Amino acid sequence: MPGPSLSHRGPRALFALVRRPELGAAAGALLTWAFFAVIAGGPFLSLDGTAAYLNAAAPLGILAVAVALLMIAGEFDLSVGSVIGAASMLLMLLVAEAGWPLWPAIAATAAFCVLVGLGNGWLVVRTGLPSFIVTLATLFILRGLAIALTRAVTGRTQLGGLQDVPGYDAARLVFAADLGPFRVSILWWLAMAAVATWVLLRTRAGNWIFAAGGGADAARNLGVPVARVKVALFVATALAACLVAVVQAVRFTGADALRGEGQEFRAIIAAVIGGTLLTGGHGSAVGAVFGALIFGMVRQGIVLTGVDADWFQVILGAMLLGAVVFNEAARRGLAERGGDGSA
Amino acid sequence: MTRHAPVLAARGVTRRFGRVTALADATLEVHGGRVTCLLGDNGAGKSTLIKVLAGVHPPTEGRVEVDGRPVAFASPRDAQRHGIAVVYQDLAVIPLMSVWRNFFLGREPTVGRGPLRRLDTAGCRAATREALDAFAIRIDDVDRPLGTLSGGERQSVAIARAVHAGARALILDEPTAALGVRQSGLVLEHIRRVRDAGVGVLLVTHNPKDALAAGDAFVVLRQGRVVAAEAAPAGMGLARLVELMSGGGPQS
Numbered sequence A: 001m002p003g004p005s006l007s008h009r010g011p012r013a014l015f016a017l018v019r020r021p022e023l024g025a026a027a028g029a030l031l032t033w034a035f036f037a038v039i040a041g042g043p044f045l046s047l048d049g050t051a052a053y054l055n056a057a058a059p060l061g062i063l064a065v066a067v068a069l070l071m072i073a074g075e076f077d078l079s080v081g082s083v084i085g086a087a088s089m090l091l092m093l094l095v096a097e098a099g100w101p102l103w104p105a106i107a108a109t110a111a112f113c114v115l116v117g118l119g120n121g122w123l124v125v126r127t128g129l130p131s132f133i134v135t136l137a138t139l140f141i142l143r144g145l146a147i148a149l150t151r152a153v154t155g156r157t158q159l160g161g162l163q164d165v166p167g168y169d170a171a172r173l174v175f176a177a178d179l180g181p182f183r184v185s186i187l188w189w190l191a192m193a194a195v196a197t198w199v200l201l202r203t204r205a206g207n208w209i210f211a212a213g214g215g216a217d218a219a220r221n222l223g224v225p226v227a228r229v230k231v232a233l234f235v236a237t238a239l240a241a242c243l244v245a246v247v248q249a250v251r252f253t254g255a256d257a258l259r260g261e262g263q264e265f266r267a268i269i270a271a272v273i274g275g276t277l278l279t280g281g282h283g284s285a286v287g288a289v290f291g292a293l294i295f296g297m298v299r300q301g302i303v304l305t306g307v308d309a310d311w312f313q314v315i316l317g318a319m320l321l322g323a324v325v326f327n328e329a330a331r332r333g334l335a336e337r338g339g340d341g342s343a
Numbered sequence B: 001m002t003r004h005a006p007v008l009a010a011r012g013v014t015r016r017f018g019r020v021t022a023l024a025d026a027t028l029e030v031h032g033g034r035v036t037c038l039l040g041d042n043g044a045g046k047s048t049l050i051k052v053l054a055g056v057h058p059p060t061e062g063r064v065e066v067d068g069r070p071v072a073f074a075s076p077r078d079a080q081r082h083g084i085a086v087v088y089q090d091l092a093v094i095p096l097m098s099v100w101r102n103f104f105l106g107r108e109p110t111v112g113r114g115p116l117r118r119l120d121t122a123g124c125r126a127a128t129r130e131a132l133d134a135f136a137i138r139i140d141d142v143d144r145p146l147g148t149l150s151g152g153e154r155q156s157v158a159i160a161r162a163v164h165a166g167a168r169a170l171i172l173d174e175p176t177a178a179l180g181v182r183q184s185g186l187v188l189e190h191i192r193r194v195r196d197a198g199v200g201v202l203l204v205t206h207n208p209k210d211a212l213a214a215g216d217a218f219v220v221l222r223q224g225r226v227v228a229a230e231a232a233p234a235g236m237g238l239a240r241l242v243e244l245m246s247g248g249g250p251q252s
């Protein structure tokens, strides 16, 4: 006779919560919205007000979705902000200095970002060093290169005039069209989130992403190609940064080598607020969407309430702290209940 | 005429790490439908032997056989393709993932084609439930994070998974080491069921009581050498086993 199964312990609500890591962030987004709806009122609730925070959230959301996937696989990418700067400068140099039409330049920029992602991923899986350190190095290298090379070639760190380049009108339609007050980048953001959710929950690759972050050795023992999964996700974060770079360069018809500074941290914050564990193995793309949304609402809401925008950072930090504490409690609930019931 | 060849065997395996000889001329057979216990003190070479059998380390000398035929595993993956599965004590499961995701990890069935190729989630859940039922592992909900199961249940799920994946030889590295008496009992019971299903089990353990509870044959390692290899019945009691492990006893 097998002993009785010990399967009926633990509060069900907790399982439901940790099974759906985005629930906390969804509730947080609703609260944030209600808060500013009351405090800021009409301007926040209007179509323009709604568009303002969605527009602000979109670029961060694009990054956060990719960053969340990578974090679930147990790695960080601190270079995404610099990749935005480097990619937008490369794009501008190709069209302004080398005289390329826009679309080939976009393709070349994307190829460059794929190489950056492969480089980050390769370094991390080959050296076994924490990705935190490896991509911190890439952060500085790429930012430095973007500034130094652009200045060496053009004497400046800001380049403009993209609107006169062949292919601009089509690119504007794809990357920077407006639907009323709403920017098309919102659609890119939601489309990315949909694809990421599909991959994560409905494909083999998604199972491997969770496994790579939740127990890399166990996953390897079962034949999961952990290194390949991680490298692919570093490529995904670099490509997300590339998309943000192109969207912003096309919208503002130019770029700045400093573009994207600090975005790496904001993307991580959005992912964590969205329920993704800093330690990997658990999280969701939908959560990252809500994380970025909260971010956009707080940023716009503060402006509308007339509070000094400096407080934005304080609120952000506090939200991060709250989210991390909440996530850690959830993780304990998930991973450490087990133990030996009979000991 | 001849007996069935063992599913998995080490023949005269020596394994050296630099100047350290971890394993010296070790021979061991794992037969289908039997539990072979591998015993020995710390540093005796148990882990080294199972790593050789699992394709982690190639033997320095000697050979590994599957169904009586010599094989040279290129990797653990290669060993898996030959039907050799290992359940490592701490590295067997992923606590944050659900039971069914763990159960099919690395061999997930899919439906659809091209970009619509996706996990057969319904099939995975049903098959997991069925496989656990078949081994009388009672888990109410296969969507639960595996980390919420008890230690014994986790080991049992890992073992059932290996069998479901088609393992014909199953190597268990100290499956009861971290468990209390009752949870150990659960796992040993499960091991017996796996054996009765025809799988050859190699059970690595420190604990002679556990070995007696599940074992059909006993191999004792000391300082890398096989000092005893005996089948169970003839007077194999706890005292005899402890004696073998702790140094006494003639070679058999």
Ligand SMILES: Nc1ncnc2c1ncn2[C@@H]1O[C@H](COP(=O)(O)OP(=O)(O)OP(=O)(O)O)[C@@H](O)[C@H]1O
Binding pocket: B017, B020, B021, B022, B040, B041, B042, B043, B044, B045, B046, B047, B048, B049
């Ligand atoms: N990779 C290695 N490099 C060098 N020496 C090793 C290596 N692996 C094992 N050894 C040595 O080989 C000997 C046998 O080790 P092994 O891990 O096989 O013992 P064990 O029986 O599994 O012990 P335990 O019960 O503590 O797990 C030990 O002296 C160990 O230090």
Ligand SMILES: [Mg+2]
Binding pocket: B046, B047, B048
């Ligand atoms: Mg060992």
